[in-house]
Amino acid sequence: MTYFFNTPQQQKEMCEVIGIQDVDELFSQIPAEFRLTGDLQLPAAMGELELTQHMTGLAAKNYPAGQNVCFLGAGSYDHFIPATVDAIASRSEFYTSYTPYQPEVSQGNLQATFEYQSLICQLTGMEVSNASLYDGGSAVAEAVLMCLSATRRYGKVVTVGSVHPEYRQTTATYLQNLETELVTVPTPGGTAAPEQIAAVVDDTTACVLIQHPNFFGCLEEVEAIAQIAHDHGALLVQSFDPISLGLLKRPADLGADVAVAEGQSLGTPMQFGGPYLGILACREKFVRRMPGRIVGQTEDRHGRRCWVLTLQTREQHIRREKATSNICTNQGLFALRASVYLATMGPKGLKETATLSMQKAHYAAECLSNTSRLEPAFAQPFFKEFVVRDENGQVQQLLNAAQQQGILAGVSLGKWFPELSDCFLVTVTEKRTKSEIDQLTACLGSVNSPSEILHA
Amino acid sequence: MRNRLATKLLFELSQPDREGSQLPPCDVPEQKIEDIFPTSACAASPPELPELSEPDVVRHYTNLSTLNMSVDTHFYPLGSCTMKYNPKRNERLAALPGFSDLHPFQAEETIQGMLQLLYELQQMLAEISGLPAVSLQPAAGAHGELTALMVAAAYFRDNNQKRTKVLAPDSAHGTNPASAAMAGFETIAIKSLPNGYVDMQDLNNKLDDQVGVLMITNPNTLGLFESQIGQIVNAVHERGGLVYLDGANMNAILGMTRPGDFGADMMHFNPHKTFSGPHGGGGPGAGPICVVDFLQPYLPIPSVVHDKDLYRLNFDQPKSIGQVRSFFGNVGVLVRAYAYIRTHGPDGLKQVAQNAVLNANYMLSRVRHILPVPQGNRCMHEFVATASQLKNDKGISAMDIAKRLLDFGFHAPTVYFPATVPESIMIEPTETESRATLDAFTETLFRITDEPSELLHEAPHSTWISRPNEVQAARQPVTRWKPAG
Numbered sequence: 001m002t003y004f005f006n007t008p009q010q011q012k013e014m015c016e017v018i019g020i021q022d023v024d025e026l027f028s029q030i031p032a033e034f035r036l037t038g039d040l041q042l043p044a045a046m047g048e049l050e051l052t053q054h055m056t057g058l059a060a061k062n063y064p065a066g067q068n069v070c071f072l073g074a075g076s077y078d079h080f081i082p083a084t085v086d087a088i089a090s091r092s093e094f095y096t097s098y099t100p101y102q103p104e105v106s107q108g109n110l111q112a113t114f115e116y117q118s119l120i121c122q123l124t125g126m127e128v129s130n131a132s133l134y135d136g137g138s139a140v141a142e143a144v145l146m147c148l149s150a151t152r153r154y155g156k157v158v159t160v161g162s163v164h165p166e167y168r169q170t171t172a173t174y175l176q177n178l179e180t181e182l183v184t185v186p187t188p189g190g191t192a193a194p195e196q197i198a199a200v201v202d203d204t205t206a207c208v209l210i211q212h213p214n215f216f217g218c219l220e221e222v223e224a225i226a227q228i229a230h231d232h233g234a235l236l237v238q239s240f241d242p243i244s245l246g247l248l249k250r251p252a253d254l255g256a257d258v259a260v261a262e263g264q265s266l267g268t269p270m271q272f273g274g275p276y277l278g279i280l281a282c283r284e285k286f287v288r289r290m291p292g293r294i295v296g297q298t299e300d301r302h303g304r305r306c307w308v309l310t311l312q313t314r315e316q317h318i319r320r321e322k323a324t325s326n327i328c329t330n331q332g333l334f335a336l337r338a339s340v341y342l343a344t345m346g347p348k349g350l351k352e353t354a355t356l357s358m359q360k361a362h363y364a365a366e367c368l369s370n371t372s373r374l375e376p377a378f379a380q381p382f383f384k385e386f387v388v389r390d391e392n393g394q395v396q397q398l399l400n401a402a403q404q405q406g407i408l409a410g411v412s413l414g415k416w417f418p419e420l421s422d423c424f425l426v427t428v429t430e431k432r433t434k435s436e437i438d439q440l441t442a443c444l445g446s447v448n449s450p451s452e453i454l455h456a
Numbered sequence: 457m458r459n460r461l462a463t464k465l466l467f468e469l470s471q472p473d474r475e476g477s478q479l480p481p482c483d484v485p486e487q488k489i490e491d492i493f494p495t496s497a498c499a500a501s502p503p504e505l506p507e508l509s510e511p512d513v514v515r516h517y518t519n520l521s522t523l524n525m526s527v528d529t530h531f532y533p534l535g536s537c538t539m540k541y542n543p544k545r546n547e548r549l550a551a552l553p554g555f556s557d558l559h560p561f562q563a564e565e566t567i568q569g570m571l572q573l574l575y576e577l578q579q580m581l582a583e584i585s586g587l588p589a590v591s592l593q594p595a596a597g598a599h600g601e602l603t604a605l606m607v608a609a610a611y612f613r614d615n616n617q618k619r620t621k622v623l624a625p626d627s628a629h630g631t632n633p634a635s636a637a638m639a640g641f642e643t644i645a646i647k648s649l650p651n652g653y654v655d656m657q658d659l660n661n662k663l664d665d666q667v668g669v670l671m672i673t674n675p676n677t678l679g680l681f682e683s684q685i686g687q688i689v690n691a692v693h694e695r696g697g698l699v700y701l702d703g704a705n706m707n708a709i710l711g712m713t714r715p716g717d718f719g720a721d722m723m724h725f726n727p728h729k730t731f732s733g734p735h736g737g738g739g740p741g742a743g744p745i746c747v748v749d750f751l752q753p754y755l756p757i758p759s760v761v762h763d764k765d766l767y768r769l770n771f772d773q774p775k776s777i778g779q780v781r782s783f784f785g786n787v788g789v790l791v792r793a794y795a796y797i798r799t800h801g802p803d804g805l806k807q808v809a810q811n812a813v814l815n816a817n818y819m820l821s822r823v824r825h826i827l828p829v830p831q832g833n834r835c836m837h838e839f840v841a842t843a844s845q846l847k848n849d850k851g852i853s854a855m856d857i858a859k860r861l862l863d864f865g866f867h868a869p870t871v872y873f874p875a876t877v878p879e880s881i882m883i884e885p886t887e888t889e890s891r892a893t894l895d896a897f898t899e900t901l902f903r904i905t906d907e908p909s910e911l912l913h914e915a916p917h918s919t920w921i922s923r924p925n926e927v928q929a930a931r932q933p934v935t936r937w938k939p940a941g
Contacts, residue, residue, distance in 0.1 A: 001804050003541050004811050005890035011811075014818040014891060023810045026817055026834065027712050029681035034718040040711050041583050045801030048545050055795060059554025061569030063562070072559040075782055082477060084513050092528035093521035096542050098735035101534070102858065102868050104919040108523035109737040115466050118937040123503045128935050131738065134595035137782030145638070166782040173756075173778040177609045177640030219497050247489070249499045262782065271550075272570055273560030273783025274595065275740035287933065293738065298929035300921040301914065305463075310929040316598070316634035317873065321643040326634035329596040329728065332738030336517075343466050343513045347502040349477035354502075355489075356482055362492060363484035381493050403563060411561045415771075434483040 002048075065270060065408060069436045071364075073385050073427025074215065074411045075136060075164050076273060077265045079243060079353065080431050082344045085267040089337050099293070099329070103308045109332065110307035113295040116335040119342045123245050124259040125252030126281035131293035132335040133278025133327060136262025137170035140209065140239055142291045142325055143260045143280055144171050147207035147235045149324065150289045154180050155204025158197060158234075161187035162214035165416035167239060171209070180206070188419070190216050190378030190387065194224040201232045211239040212254070216425065217361070217385030218378055219248075226255030242266050242279070242338075244383050246347075246354030251281075258282040267341030268334050277334035288314060291325030356430035357384040364428045364437045371445035377423050385427045387413065393422040401447045407440055458920065462519035467937045469516060470506035476513055504939060523920060524737070525867045531893050535838045535870035535882025536629070536677060538707050538729030543799070546732070546792040555791050560783040564768045571767030574787070575760040577794045581746055584797075584805070585703075585723055586716025589752035591759060592744045593785045597704060598631040600724025600743025601671070603756060605639035606777045607747060608669050608698050608722065610754040614775060617696070619668030625654055627678060627874040632671045632702060641668060648876050652678040652831035654688060663695050673702040674718075675709065677874045677882075679816065679835035689719030698722060698751075706730040707886070708813055708837035711806030715746075722747045727793035734792075742789035756780050811887035812837040815894060819885055822898045826905055830877060838884035840877050846905060847879050854879040856912035857904055859923070863916045864900045 006014065015022060027035070046054060070078040089095065093108060100106030100113075113131045120129035133139040144157050157180055159168055168184065175182050185196050192210060201208060208229040212220040226236040238256035243265045251259035263277030264270070282290065288311060296310030316323040345353065361384045368374045368388055377387035388410065390398055395412045402409035414421030428437065489498065508516075525532065532539035550556065558567055578590040594600040605622065612619045622636035626645045633643040644662055647655040654672070670692045675681045682688065689699050701715040701723035707730050715723045727733050728741040735741075747755065757776045758769040769784075800808060813836055820829055820839045827841035843854040858868035858881070870882040885894055904912065916922050 001800065001807055003543060003888050004807065005888070005893075006811065006814070010891050011814060014814055018814075018817050018821045020817075023814050026813045026836075029683055029834065029836065030709070030713050031683055031686060031718075033686065034713045036711060036713055036717070039802040040805065042580055042802045042805070043798060045804045046798050048799075051545060051795060051799055052549065054798070055549045055573075056552065056554075058569035058573050059549075059552040061572070062554040062558055063566035064553040064557035065559050065562070066553055066557045070559060072561050074561055076560050078559070082510075084476070084510060087514065088517040088521075090547070091518065091521040092542075092734075093524045093526045094737050095734045096527040097524045097737045098532075098534060098537055098539060099738040101870070102525075102862060103924050104859065104916050104921055105525040105530075105862050105867060106523075106737075107920060108520040111465070111523070112517070112520055112737075114935075115937070117935055118465075118467065119505065121936045122505055125503075134599060134786075135781050135783070137779065138595065138599070164782065166779055169779045170781055173606065173780055174638070176777065177606060219493065223496070245499070246502050247499060248493070248497055250503065253499075269556045269788075270559050271556045272558040272567065272787040273785065274781075275742075275786040275788050276783075287935070294933075294935055296929040297934040298925045300925070301923045302921070304921050306921040306924045308924045308926050308929050310926070310933055310935070313930075316630035318630070319634075320630045321633035321637040323630065323634040323637070326598040326602055326631050326638055327596070328598045328629075328631050329726075329735075329741035330739040331736075333734075333736030333740060336737065339466075340513060340517060342505055343508055343516075344476040344510065345505075346474070346476055346507045347505045348475060348507070349479065350505065351502040352477075352479040356479060358489075358492065359482050359486050360484050362487055381497070399563070403566065408559065408562060408566075430479060437484065 068406045068408050069439065070408045071410055071426050071428060071440060072408045074425055075262050076270050077427065077429055078270065078431055079265050079429050081267050084344045085337050085340045088340045089333060094336060095333055100309060103306065107306060110295050112336050112339060114297060114307045116339045117295060119339055120279055120281050123242060124281045125250035126259055127284035128287045129281035130290050131295055132331040133280055133292055134331060135274060135276040135278045137167045139260040139278030139280050140167040141171045141174040143237045143258045144207060144209060145174065146286065146289050146291060147237060147258065148180060150286050151206045151235060153204055153206040156181045156183060157207055157209065158183045158201050158205055159209040160185045160192035162190065162192055162216055163209060163211040163239060164215045190218045191220050191380050192225065194221055194228060197225055198228045201228055201234055203232055205232055205234040207235040207237050209237045213241055213244055213383040216378060216387045217382035218380040222254040243354050243357060246350035247358065263334065263338050266338035268337050275331055275334060277331050277338055289324055290314065292327045292330055353430050357428060360432050360437060361386060361428035364426060367437060367441040368444065371441060374444060384429065385425055387423050387425055389423045395422060395424050398444055398447055399424065402443050405443050407443055409440060409444060458522050459519045465937050466506045466516060469508060469512055472507060474507045474509050476508050476510045530865060530867050531889060531897060532867040533869050533883045533885050534867060535884040536704060538884060538886060540732055540886040541888035542732050542734040546795040549795050550788055550791045568767055571760050573794050574790065575762050575767050577790055578760060580797050581725060581744055584710065585746040586714030587723060587746035588749050589747045589755060590744060591755040592790055593756045593780055594724065594743035594745060595781055595786050596741040597724055597726040597743045598635055599780065600745045601631055601635035602638050603780045604700055604722040604724060604745045605635055605641065605669060607751055607754040609639055610777050611751055612668055619666055621667045622669045622671060623662060623667055624671040627676055627876045628671060628673055629677065629702060629704060652680045653682060653684065656684060656687065659688065660691060663691055665695055667695060667697045669698045669700050671700045671702060673705060675705045675836035678831050678840050679838040680831060681836055685718050704729065705837060708809055710809040711802060712809050722751065727789055731793035731796040733789040740786050740789050742786040808887050815885040815887060815889060819883060819894050819898060823901060826901050827881060838882060841881045841883065842877050843879040843881060851909045852912050854881050856915065857881065860904045860912050860915035861900065863918045866897055866900060
């Protein structure tokens with residue numbers, strides 16, 4: 001095997017030093033009844049060339065978004081990734097190291113994480129950020145658990161239908177063995193109605209969970225909802241789109257207490273859904289309730305500024321069952337990618353990315369609603385995603401027809417929202433061009449419905 | 457080579473109006489922003505991020521990278537973390553656009569190769585674990601633990617059993633009790649005997665009909681295979697409980713024994729350890745779980761199924777606990793695991809375990825002459841030595857030794873875990889290290905233990921920083937850069 005060093009002769013010599021005849025003796029700790037007598041039933045080993053051919057073949061059976069025109073979003077986005085991100089993240093001093101338990105030989109990772117936390121604070125307006133969580137869905141669930149412990153209220157968590165259905169599902173999974181009730185206020189008009197939230201929030205509510213811009217792309221009345229939560233002593237958790245903050249007010253400025261996000265947009269490839277980046281930032285007063293790693297600044301014995309893992313008494317390796325979370329390995333490499341992305345884009349680049357996405361999404365929405373059978377499902381202001389209704393209710397037919405022309409036109413919504421089974425979600429990033437949007441419009445506008453074919 | 461001028465933060469390098477990116481002009485008719493968004497939603501200006509040019513960014517991060525030790529540059533015997541070599545072919549293959557540029561909601565017919573790979577990986581993990589049902593969804597080992605415990609809770613609920621307790625040895629990873637708490641269980645620690653094995657008497661005393669799950673790490677965190685595993689499993693099963701195997705140490709037993717065969721009902725893999733996913737400076741990992749067939753209905757959705765020549769995602773599982781994260785899983789890590797398993801094949805995986813165990817025992821047989829190994833002369837893939845004698849005699853602690861090793865170009869072993877051994881030093885060499893490296897490390901240990909204690913208390917001496925003040929960091933936390941004023 002290419003990755004081993006020791007030759008059979010060396011292995012023999014090592015056995016002699018140990019005082020054994022052969023390696024198998026070392027496995028005598030395993031009771032004989034449990035020893036595997038035959039080989040594992042696995043495919044035979046492959047050399048690098050063979051493996052490369054095999055896996056290139058598997059990859060070729062897929063249709064990468066970049067070889068199509070991608071209007072898919074719903075939490076995973078086809079934003080541009082500058083070359084700096086790949087160049088830095090492929091430095092093996094970063095990607096083959098691990099959690100910085102020895103700060104003296106991990107200052108690169110520690111400083112990069114401290115800068116990540118600082119960038120996330122600048123982005124969200126929050127006072128503290130952790131070093132990352134797994135992804136958007138589990139970050140939302142962790143934020144909710146953090147609110148339960150911060151408020152010492154375990155009765156109720158209130159959310160709304162316009163939060164990403166998989167984030168709500170993940171939260172429900174995390175809560176299913178606890179006493180806490182998850183109340184979901186429906187959003188038939190595409191956004192949450194503050195008065196309906198007010199009707200269910202009470203003094204047992206730990207937090208209100210919303211998303212802004214929401215799953216449908218629409219803007220929520222965050223400040224009004226924050227006020228309702230705060231009036232009852234509950235916290236506001238806002239799931240946000242990091243790119244949107246090039247234009248929109250920051251979560252802290254809108255009154256959120258905890259800001260969480262899927263950070264994939266910040267320089268991470270879509271890679272079929274993971275690994276991604278869970279962002280979690282909050283107000284200073286909750287810092288000791290936060291899940292995950294946190295890096296802090298200090299000085300060494302020479303008085304030099306440096307960085308260490310800190311506030312570790314929150315964590316599982318110290319506090320065990322009383323830890324704020326069980327998280328150990330997180331998403332360090334993707335926090336690094338997000339930092340390099342933000343450092344490369346700068347404030348101007350982020351604003352331009354947000355503006356281009358927004359302008360193109362609005363152009364696409366207008367074009368699509370000018371076709372004969374499509375109309376916008378919701379009237380609310382939106383950012384880079386919008387829901388389109390097919391008057392004929394044949395969403396799958398439309399999406400299939402577009403796919404035939406190499407266009408990934410949207411995400412059908414019926415799976416999560418039966419009442420929206422005639423709708424799909426279209427996402428437009430800065431990467432889409434006018435001609436691609438026109439192509440989408442022409443394609444969807446020319447699909448004949450079965451009834452039209454029948455009458456032709 | 458370290459650049460001694462590069463000590464600034466990104467924010468301190470920022471210059472107003474410096475640009476690192478250039479976006480294309482808008483090619484669609486533009487609307488006024490105030491016609492799109494209510495003014496109350498808009499920020500007055502974009503967030504105050506640093507303003508840097510592309511060379512600023514690249515030099516900054518490249519210099520930072522040189523301040524890390526890594527597997528590619530140093531021996532990294534960090535016990536419990538399996539810091540083995542990360543094959544370059546896996547990086548190149550996982551980066552193919554046919555894997556890395558797929559949207560999670562693409563139609564199934566456009567991702568058949570991806571689904572085939574994941575389906576085959578499910579089958580391979582089932583074979584390696586001896587447990588037939590697999591979920592690839594969890595994002596890390598601890599997430600796998602939590603997921604499996606939620607699966608167990610759903611199973612008990614479905615069978616009208618009220619079981620509120622999880623048992624775990626006192627030497628278990630901290631994630632075990634933390635995961636149990638998150639899944640709504642009370643955790644009870646089982647004592648370890650001085651020889652490192654589970655205290656059967658304590659286990660039997662604590663086993664009752666309230667116990668839902670025993671979590672056990674095998675080989676355990678001391679690097680010992682629990683030879684009483686048969687009795688342990690039987691005792692738990694007799695009281696109607698389930699056995700969970702923390703698979704962190706699977707590197708020691710690949711192809712030699714299978715958790716399903718020694719009675720585990722559930723387990724997780726750490727593909728970033730066992731199957732060599734790069735650790736990324738603290739992630740990503742993945743935490744696929746394997747379970748016995750009667751727990752399959754409760755696994756997270758979706759799984760990958762194969763029927764009529766088509767691979768598809770199956771969401772039709774009414775008893776499922778639901779999703780534990782968004783989208784499918786940490787696919788990028790899983791693709792690397794697939795490449796690793798296909799590279800090794802059945803015999804190669806067995807050789808991984810053999811070489812990992814041989815390397816560890818070789819080190820043990822030499823290190824124990826310097827630092828005692830309380831749990832004996834044999835180990836699996838790792839062992840735990842103690843510096844307590846040295847501490848008593850010369851005031852040299854495990855931390856002193858760890859810090860001084862850095863001066864000689866070795867990453868330190870894990871220290872002070874497990875807490876059941878005082879002044880513990882946990883060494884896991886892995887199979888991808890040479891005898892020469894192991895010898896050099898051992899000789900350095902010899903040398904260090906002879907050095908004056910004052911020298912060790914202030915080590916390391918050759919690194920950019922030394923002995924950061926961690927107490928100050930925790931007392932007055934500074935967790936971010938702040939703009940002046």
